[in-house]
Amino acid sequence: KAGVTQTPRYLIKTRGQQVTLSCSPISGHRSVSWYQQTPGQGLQFLFEYFSETQRNKGNFPGRFSGRQFSNSRSEMNVSTLELGDSALYLCASSPLTGAGSYEQYFGPGTRLTVT
């Protein structure tokens, strides 16, 4: 089975621009979660989608948004980019969500640099 894939792998944007990152989960997985990883803040949860519905949201400003499509692929969007948005954005998939579900499988991440 193919693993979690994320595109693009690397991205350079300018302050004020917006960006869209894509994540394709493992086939059959319906839950997709997004995390931001920075040296200063570590790994922080952004949001989770399951069956096209946002199930949980982390403590990030409204500039961060996401969605999930009927094929479970997910996108996250960051508008009005700030220098502090430079990070590795990780996507993780899981077959289920909530109670009874198990581990999440991570993609390779998208390295976003904001200049």
Added chain:
Amino acid sequence: AQTVTQSQPEMSVQEAETVTLSCTYDTSESDYYLFWYKQPPSRQMILVIRQEAYKQQNATENRFSVNFQKAAKSFSLKISDSQLGDAAMYFCAYRPNTGTASKLTFGTGTRLQVTL
């Protein structure tokens, strides 16, 4: 709110030796999962081992084992017969087994160096 603490920013171990990475957590839940994830330099994060809170037996995966002390809220990872390929960042993570979401809460990580 749940928190996960890894008090060792860096650890070093010689090849073939044993090393233990520490993790403590805080939660009011009784049913949850604990994980250790490995993130090699510039590579993908992979799951090392998983522990269900309701299981008293410590999880083991080949050279990796955990010491789960539920009352003390402690979850350490032991790596036996360390290999050069074990060099990576190791993250301890927590997830409650309740509700409708699967949010992972991570510790700050421990960077493990393996020397010859």
